Amino acid sequence: MKKKLRKDIFMIQCLFLLVLTGVCILLYMAFMPIYYEYEKDKQMIQAYHDIEELDLSDLDDKDYLVFANYENENLNFTIADADMNPIYVTEPVDNIDHTIQRNIAKRLDVFSRDPEINRSSGKLLETARYRGIMTQNGKDYYIVIKDIAAGRKSITMAEKFYMVLFLVLMVPGSICMAFLWKYLLEPLDQIVFAAGKAAEGEPGPKLEEEGRYLELNQLAKSMNRISLQMKEQNTQIEEGKRQMLHHNVHKDQMEKRRKEMIANISHELKTPLAVIASQTEMLGYAVDDRDYYVSSIQEEVAKMSDMVSRLLDSSVIEHQMERIIQKKMDMREAMDYIILKYEGMVKKKKLHLETFLSEHCFVMGDREYIEQVVDNYMANALEHTEIGGNIRITLKKQKSSIRVSVYNEGRQIPEEDLEHIWSGYYRNKREPKQQENGFSHAGLGLYIVQSIVTMHNGSYGAENLPTGVEFWFKLPKYEEGQELK
Numbered sequence: 160m161k162k163k164l165r166k167d168i169f170m171i172q173c174l175f176l177l178v179l180t181g182v183c184i185l186l187y188m189a190f191m192p193i194y195y196e197y198e199k200d201k202q203m204i205q206a207y208h209d210i211e212e213l214d215l216s217d218l219d220d221k222d223y224l225v226f227a228n229y230e231n232e233n234l235n236f237t238i239a240d241a242d243m244n245p246i247y248v249t250e251p252v253d254n255i256d257h258t259i260q261r262n263i264a265k266r267l268d269v270f271s272r273d274p275e276i277n278r279s280s281g282k283l284l285e286t287a288r289y290r291g292i293m294t295q296n297g298k299d300y301y302i303v304i305k306d307i308a309a310g311r312k313s314i315t316m317a318e319k320f321y322m323v324l325f326l327v328l329m330v331p332g333s334i335c336m337a338f339l340w341k342y343l344l345e346p347l348d349q350i351v352f353a354a355g356k357a358a359e360g361e362p363g364p365k366l367e368e369e370g371r372y373l374e375l376n377q378l379a380k381s382m383n384r385i386s387l388q389m390k391e392q393n394t395q396i397e398e399g400k401r402q403m404l405h406h407n408v409h410k411d412q413m414e415k416r417r418k419e420m421i422a423n424i425s426h427e428l429k430t431p432l433a434v435i436a437s438q439t440e441m442l443g444y445a446v447d448d449r450d451y452y453v454s455s456i457q458e459e460v461a462k463m464s465d466m467v468s469r470l471l472d473s474s475v476i477e478h479q480m481e482r483i484i485q486k487k488m489d490m491r492e493a494m495d496y497i498i499l500k501y502e503g504m505v506k507k508k509k510l511h512l513e514t515f516l517s518e519h520c521f522v523m524g525d526r527e528y529i530e531q532v533v534d535n536y537m538a539n540a541l542e543h544t545e546i547g548g549n550i551r552i553t554l555k556k557q558k559s560s561i562r563v564s565v566y567n568e569g570r571q572i573p574e575e576d577l578e579h580i581w582s583g584y585y586r587n588k589r590e591p592k593q594q595e596n597g598f599s600h601a602g603l604g605l606y607i608v609q610s611i612v613t614m615h616n617g618s619y620g621a622e623n624l625p626t627g628v629e630f631w632f633k634l635p636k637y638e639e640g641q642e643l644k
Contacts, residue, residue, distance in 0.1 A: 172336060173333055173336070199287060199306050200276055200287070202229070202232060202234065203234065203287070203306065204274075204289065206234060207304060209225055209229075211293060215238065215247075215295055216295065216296065218246070218247060226247060230249055234304055236248070236249045236302075236303070236304060237262045237302075237303040238300060238301070238302050238303075240299070240300055240301075241298070243259055243263065245259055246300060262288075262303045262305075263301045266290075269290055270292050270301055271290075271291065271292060272292045272294070274289055274291030275289070275290065275291075276288070276289050286305060286306065287305070287306040288304070288305045289303070290302070290303050290304075346379065349364070349366055349367075349379075350366060350379060350382055353366055353386065357385055357389060362387070362393070363386050366379035366382055366383055367379060368380050432463075435456050435460070483525040484525055485523045486523065486525075488521065488523075488529070489519075490521070490554055490561055490563065490634075491520050493526060493529065494516055494533070494554050494563070495516070496530075497530060497533050497534065501541070504541055505541075508541065508544070509546050509547050510541075510546075510549070511549045512549075512550050513549065513550070514553075515551070515552070515554070517556050519556075520554055520555075520556055522561050522615075522634040522635065522636065524615050524634060528611045528615075529615070529634070531607065531611060532607075532608050532612060532632060533563065535604040535607060536563075536565040536608070537565060538604060539565075539567070539604060539605070540565050540630075541567075543569045543628070544568055544569050544627075545568075548567070548568040548569060549567075550565070550567050551564075552564070552566075553566070557633070557636075559636055560633040560634060560636055562631060562632075562633045563632055563633075564630065565629070565630050565631075566624065566627055566630075568626050568627040570628075571623040571624075571627070571628055572621060572628055577621055577623075580621065581605050581608070581619070608632070612632045616634075617634040617635065618632065619631065619632040620632075
């Protein structure tokens with residue numbers, strides 16, 4: 160089973176403290192008594208040398224201060240002359256004779272002129288005595304310096320006390336340590352959470368990069384970079400999905416329109432084929448009207464040729480649209496060229512042409528196809544404008560696009576047909592068929608318009624005005640530095 164890092168760190172730290180404490184106690188038990196004895200022995204020897212500097216026959220207050228300083232260090236003094244008269248005794252005054260008898264008179268055999276340290280152990284205390292005979296001015300003095308501390312026994316009691324104290328403090332100390340580690344490792348928990356999110360393919364929360372620990376800060380910076388990259392990648396993926404969906408919808412729409420075109424073509428071809436069949440049959444009976452029937456057959460063939468040509472134009476446009484070359488072009492220049500091209504037809508039909516063309520209207524596009532869009536709008540306007548009517552062409556800049564419109568005076572388009580006129584071969588059944596150069600109009604022009612404008616990322620439409628109809632399209636305005644496609 161997997162373990163948490165915090166738990167392992169906590170257990171390792173507790174084990175380390177336990178071992179460290181145990182080792183300290185063992186070292187204390189082994190070396191503290193030796194060290195204590197060494198220090199006390201050195202202290203008693205130093206006290207003996209300091210007494211040699213005193214005049215034991217005539218002690219004054221300053222001399223008593225020397226004894227007091229050592230007594231504060233738990234040393235006890237008993238000094239008597241050869242007649243066992245007390246010179247200095249640390250014990251209370253009422254016990255002086257008894258102290259001299261016990262420490263000196265009864266133990267004269269252990270005194271020598273070379274002082275020695277003797278140790279004795281009792282039930283509670285371990286006592287160290289430094290005994291010696293000191294001679295001053297020809298007179299002998301018996302000196303006993305005794306360490307009255309508990310010695311090893313006191314050290315053993317201290318060891319037990321420290322052990323109990325350690326065990327008592329271990330529990331609250333461990334609890335405090337657990338909370339401390341939780342606080343210290345909180346940044347690591349956040350990094351683990353962010354890493355888990357990254358593993359699931361989702362960007363995690365932004366991590367603090369200026370925390371207490373350098374290593375965690377570096378790790379947080381790396382995780383933040385990973386999260387940022389994942390956000391960018393997710394954005395790109397979503398954009399790719401959106402474009403793919405748009406492409407699929409557009410493809411479905413194109414397929415639907417293609418089927419509609421085939422159905423409409425089939426319907427449109429039935430009439431001229433039926434006429435040709437009947438006229439051919441009549442040629443066998445009516446000899447005098449042969450020229451009429453031949454002319455009628457030629458007219459119907461021309462109608463079918465016109466429809467087939469438009470169908471081929473639409474098919475070529477759909478298949479070649481992905482290979483169009485878009486580059487910066489001046490729409491004002493293109494519009495001037497197109498208007499000049501239609502000038503003769505406008506004069507022939509005695510139409511009034513108005514133009515409102517703005518300067519510096521640049522777009523990204525394929526000029527050949529964009530001119531075909533305007534050509535279709537112009538042909539549609541010329542077809543539906545009566546002799547002496549008005550046509551208005553407008554080119555203007557908008558906030559982020561260039562707008563081109565062609566208005567023609569004449570009959571409006573029925574509202575229920577406005578959204579259908581862009582489909583191939585659509586025709587309002589109530590509208591009488593118009594003639595263009597003597598042939599029936601096949602209805603593919605606006606379908607070609609919507610295909611070209613869509614591939615240029617533009618928009619298109621038609622609006623009924625009080626005295627006529629306006630067809631328009633918009634293309635994105637060229638921006639400096641825009642990449643060529």
